[in-house]
Structure formats: C-alpha cells, structure tokens
Amino acid sequence: MITIPVSSHDAAQIFALEYYLMTEKKFTDTIFMLWSTTPTVMLGKYQDAASEVNLSYVKDHKIKIVRRRSGGGTIYTDEGGCQFTFIQPTTEKVIDFSTGMNLIVTALAQLGISVTIDGRNDLLAKGRKVSGNAQYLEGNYRLHHGSLLFNTDQASMARVLQVDPLKLASKGIASVRQRTGNLQQQRPDWSATIFRRYLKQTILEMIPHSIYHLTSADKTCVSKIKQRKFKSPFTNKPFSDQFSCSKKKYLKGVGLLQLSFTVKEQRLTAIKLTGDFFSTLEPKSFSTALVGTTFKPYPVFQALSQVLTATPIMGLTAETLTALIFEQQDN
Known part of the structure; x- marks a missing residue:
C-alpha cells in the first residue's frame, strides 16, 4: 500500500488529487489517504443542491460546497471529523464497499471504538450513523472514500442538510439529528486531532506500506484538475429543472x-x-x-x-x- 500525506483542508483540492491519481499518476498499488476539511458540504454526483442543502445558511456562514464524482448522499464535514480514501487497481467494474469498510471497522476496534456496517454504505455506533461511504470507477481503478464523525458540529449539520422525508422515513426517523452521532462518545478524552493521528497510525500498522510525497509537478496537475472539474458544484447539474x-x-x-x-x-x-x-x-x-x-x-x-x-x-x-x-x- 502507498500512503500519501495530505495537508490541504480543501475538499475540491483533494477530490482533484484523487482523480489525478486515478487518471494520470496511476500507481499499481492501493493508495490510502486520511484527510479533513473546513466546514464543507459534499454533494453526490447525481444530487440537486437546491433540494439537498439550505443554500442561504451555507452562504451566510461561508460554508464551502463541492460535488463529488461519486454517487451517494450529501454530507457535511468539518474539523471535528475526518475523511479517508482508498484507490485500488481493479479490472472488476463493480461497486464494492466490503474491503474498505471492513478495514475501517477493524482499525476502529483496535482503538476501542465499536461500529457496525449498516445497509450498503453506512457505519453505525450505538444505532447512529457515524460514517457514510461512496465509490466510483475510473479506468482500471476503484475509488472508495468515506467520512467519520468524531466531534462534528451536529447543530450546523442539521441546519445545512435538507434530507428528503422519504429517506428519513426509510430509516424510521424524523431528522438528521436523530440519525447521526459522534464517535467521541466512546473516546471522550480524545480530540479530533488525536483521533485522526491514532486512526492513521493503526491503519498503517495493519498493512505494509510506503510513503509518497507529492512533487511540485504533481501539485500543478492537481490544481489544473481542480479548476477544470471541481471549481463549481453546479457545473454538472443536468439540464433545466422545468419538467411536467x-x-x-x-x-x-x-x-x-x-x-x-x-x-x-x-x-x-x-x-x-x-x-x-x-x-x-x-x-x-x-x-x-x-x-x-x-x-x-x-x-x-x-x-x-x-x-x-x-x-x-x-x-x-x-x-x-x-x-x-x-x-x-x-x-
């Protein structure tokens, strides 16, 4: 496995890095990255921002919005949590969450944090969602990225996200606050910074790895991709909203x-x-x-x-x- 240190807290920059690694750099080994963001809304590839997000609140509080190339739901992230990325060479053109999610579950268990896999792409702790996961395929690579809530601002999350009532009903709940939780409940003596450090250390101890540091040429390519593909979350919104x-x-x-x-x-x-x-x-x-x-x-x-x-x-x-x-x- 190859691990790449990530210092940026800009989700668009990191999504561009993921795309660069899949389409231009093309390592032959699995890549692992652990990262975090400033307050950010991440839209799924097929979602309509106006339906999913309280846009006036986001604007007033200067929260960034970025659209992923992966499907799945809209999430809110901040410095109270972290995101992880696995990029795996593959010839199988299927979405498969099992490898990445099982690895995260095992690593958290070693940290004394208990979570369970729920449905197709969530992790739960004591019945509350603490992780959402998404994937997409590009060329001969499968990208799996996910989020972990440690002490994320749940009040801001609830104000930002406008979850469809049908989805809430499918979970048997009435609000985002009822659905989500924070892992800090199991490690109240840790900060989010300590959690990220221990999680990364644990994963790297589980799998033999090497470290790759981005070169200036890599960073230039990533910046160009960011401008081209991740500059605006609304650029790939399909066609008009006027339907009968x-x-x-x-x-x-x-x-x-x-x-x-x-x-x-x-x-x-x-x-x-x-x-x-x-x-x-x-x-x-x-x-x-x-x-x-x-x-x-x-x-x-x-x-x-x-x-x-x-x-x-x-x-x-x-x-x-x-x-x-x-x-x-x-x-």
Missing part, C-alpha cells in the same frame, strides 16, 4: 431515486435522474439515451435496459425503473 412530471421513491439497496420528465406527443422530450444511488452513469448520457423514446412501458424499458447494461446503477434493474416512471401517483 416527477416520480420519487426510496428503494432499499439502491437509495433515493427521482425521475423528472416531460412528455409531448407521446414521446419523452426531456428527462433527468437524480438521487443518492451509485453508478458510473453520466447524467447527460442518460438523458440523451431516453429523449425521443415512445412513452409506453415496453419502449422505455428497452431504452433503460440498454443504458443500465452499459452503465449499471447499483441494485437497480430496468424493470424497477420503468415501473417507477409509470407508477400511478396517489391523489
């Missing part, structure tokens, strides 16, 4: 899905897919593949089958997505 119909549903093992579309003369003329699911699907490609399709179940199913065969959405079938589109809304 919208269908939304939380599916276990998939996540929250929302399909917004317009039909004219029995054909789809616009369609947008948003949510907290995991895929390598590009939003514009999804729209392009569906626009013009006859608005009947079988033609839509055929088009969706082709899209999802080429770029699967974790846990989702074309049949399920077709059923959502044509599902009758309750009056």
